[in-house]
Amino acid sequence: MRLVDLLLACAALVGPAATAAAAPPRDPxxxxxxxxxxxxxxxSDPVVFDEAVAVTIPPIAENQRVFPVTVDARKLAGVKRIVLFGDLNPIPVAVxxxxxxxxxxxxxxxxxDQRTPVRAAVQTLDGTWHVAGSWIDAAGGGCSAPPVSRVKGDWADHxxxxxxxxWRDGIDTRLRVTIxxxxxxxxxxxxxxxxxxxxTVSDEAGQRLAEMTVYGSVAEDPAFTFIVPGTGSGAFAIAAHDSNxxxxxxxxxxxxxPAPALRK
Amino acid sequence: MKVTRRGFIAAALAASTPLGAETFAGSYAPDAEPIGQGIWLVRGADEAIGFANGGAIANSVILATDAGPLIVDPGPSRRYGEALSALAARLTGKPPARVFVTHLHPDHSFGAGAFDPRIVAALAGTRVELDRDGAGFSDAMYRLLVDWMRGTEVPRPGLALTPGPLAIGGRIVRVMALAGHSAADLALLDESTGTLIAGDLVFHDRAPATPHADLALWRHSLAALASTPHRQLVPGHGPLDPTAAAIAQTRDWLDWLEQALRDAVASGLDMTEAGSLPIPSRFAAVKAARYELQRSVAHLYPRFEAELLPRIDS
Structure with missing residues (x-):
């Protein structure tokens, strides 16, 4: 598949086809x-660049196959969707x-896969997208090198x-999952x-807390951290599905x- | 290590150079500081590899012998190796007799191309690691250092070292085959001056780098170095240590690092949060501390997660 086809295919999966929308705002x-x-x-949704969205990344891409990103949009009310993407990745959207x-x-x-902006676009209930992010320099190969478990040959065993x-911290519950x-x-x-x-993530009452579409640009052995308001649920059900x-x-x-010293 | 004026100007211009424009390096001018009878330390910059320093961040050592000087760690590029070779010849009046590569990392090893491979010595494991990772390092070094790297190829040391005393031109150096910073870490003891040349098993006032670290093996090697009588120690990065502080500091950093990252996993933190953990004030004088912590999170965190987070599948 040619790169441009893939870009188009990936983009088409996550958003409506371009209509006669107004030009997006100038990219900082x-x-x-x-x-x-x-x-x-x-x-055609409104788009603003908004510092209320905090996208935290390390200053260097030490490992371009496993580059950590944290998106915190808790300063915004009524968030319905967060799209994490790297503009110049061959599979731009990650989650x-x-x-x-x-x-x-x-x-x-x-x-x-190369030097790229890493961004989060956060959509609030009024339909507006709040966008933030920054450039990260990276050598090539994150998407086009084989996963470690393929090289090692043990991927199917695990x-x-x-x-x-x-983890309950008194106010919220922090949830981590790796697959x-x-x-x-x-x-x-x-x-x-x-x-x-x-x-998806659900609480012990069966209420759906999180739904996520995941793409191939998420790192091998994907890891996710969520924050659930309150400390009421003692257990969280995680259900995942793959492309096979x-x-x-x-x-x-x-x-x-967690130990208070480790809380930021 | 000093970079000439032209190098600084080129580096200063680099930020504003339009994409596609050629960026020229300066020339290396390594400085030798005498640290004993017939032994000189050539200091690297206590920084990350970058265009402004030409990649010359690791320490090198020159030892005079009757057969010609020995050079420990020929630096990041062919031209650095050439400058070091000229410096050693100037100091001793003879061309280099032997070049030792302490481990695979390119800031220490890639200058070896300036020398006949038949005089370049390394542990057998280092040769294996260079064959495995050298091409990737080369890509990364050329990308970062551009013109500084001109003519540099992946080194293939021609001599395999074995532990024990090695006599060259009337000087005896004891070869120690250790591991932990990488899979094969060479340390050398210069018996006449009691100088322990530790390679990257020891960092001094500069945070340890962990891209190929096995922390348990590294601690074991630090214990072996500590129990080797010596009068002074040359770390892989940072200033000469006459006081045995550097081994303890390296050990302290590794212990803190491992415990902090394990605690972070056990407390539910993710990688970006672990990378911004507070660094204890006792490491305030340690250069590149935040930078190396963030690199170490990338190297170690997924491994600790796989070990410490319990299986929860149903």
């Missing part, structure tokens, strides 16, 4: 792909997260192993795309909160 990062992504992700009960906060790791936990999965991008010779494509139709699930039970 000066990205060559901003207009392309903005038109396809946001359509499309709908916090249906969880706080508008997500931490994960993505792959980087496929779908779920690890995690939940062993090669997250093949399809950009490595003779290895078809194969990735976790959906993940396999289902994975787990239950994270609350433990006492």
């Amino acid at each position: 990062l000066g990205s060559p792909m901003w207009d392309f992504h903005a038109r396809r992700l946001f359509g 499309d997260f709908r916090p249906t009960g969880a706080a508008p906060f997500i931490a994960t790791r993505i792959k980087l 496929l779908g192993e779920v690890r995690g936990g939940a 062993r999965h090669p997250m093949d991008t399809g950009l490595v010779e003779n290895i078809a795309a194969y990735n976790v494509d959906r993940l 139709g396999l289902a994975f699930s787990g239950t994270a039970r609350s433990a006492p909160g």
Whole structure:
């Protein structure tokens, strides 16, 4: 598949096709792909660059296959969707997260295939997208190098192993989950795309707290951190699904909160 | 290590140079500081590898012998190796007799191309690691250092070292084969001056780097170095240590780092949060501390998560 086809295919999955929308606002990062992504992700919705969205990344991409990103939009009210994307990645969108009960906060790791803006677009109930992010310099290869478990050859032995936990800190509950999965991008010779494509979190009453569409640009063995307001639920059900139709699930039970010194 | 004026100007211009424009490096002018009879320390900048320093961030050592000088760690690039070779010849009046590469990392090893491979010595494990990772390092070094790297190729040391005393031109250096910073870490004891050349097993007032670290093995190697009688120690990065402080400081950093990251995993933090953990005030004088903490999070965190987070699948 040619790169441009893939870009179009990825973009088409997550947003309406471009209509006769107004031009998106001028990009403070000066990205060559901003207009392309903005038109396809946001359509005719209003778009603002907003410092209320905190996108935290390390200053260097030490490992372009596992690059951590934290998006915290808790300063905004009424968040319905958070889209994390890297403009110049061959698979631009990493996750499309709908916090249906969880706080508008997500931490994960993505792959980087070159120097790119890493951004979060946060949509509030009025339809407006609040965008923030920054450039990260990276050498090539995050998306086009084989996963470590492919090289090692043991990916199938551990496929779908779920690890995690939940921590009450007095106000909120923090939930972490990792799933062993090669997250093949399809950009490595003779290895078809194969990735976790959906993940949900529910509380012990069965209420859906988070729904997420996951793309191949999320790092191998995907890891996610959520924050759930309140400390009422003692257990959280995680259900995931991959592009081969396999289902994975787990239950994270609350433990006492983290040491105060480690809370920021 | 000093970078000439031209290098500084080029670096200063680099930020404003339009994309696609050529950026020229300066020339290396390494400085040798005498640290004993017939032994000189060539200091690297206590920084990250960057265009402004030409990648010359690791320490090198020159030892005079009757057969010609020995050079420990030829630096980041062919041209740095050439400058070091010229410096050693100037100091001793002879061309280099032997070049030692302490471990695979390119800031220490890539200058080896300035020398005949038949005089370049390393542990057998270092050769294996260079064959595995050298091409990737080369890509990264050329990308960061551009013109500084001109003519530099992945080194293939021609001599394999084994532990024990090695006599060259009337000087005896004891070869120690250790590990932990990488899979094969060479340390050398210069017996006549009691100088322990520790490579990157020891950092001094500069935070340790962990891209290939095995922390348990590293601690074991630090214990072996501490129990080797010596009068002074040359760390891989940072100033000469006459007081045995550097081994203890490296050990202290590794212990703190591992416990802090394990505590972070056990407390439910994610990687960006672990990278911004407070660094204890006793490391205030340690250069590049935040930078190396964030690198170490990338190297170690997923491993600690796999170990410490319990299986929860149903």
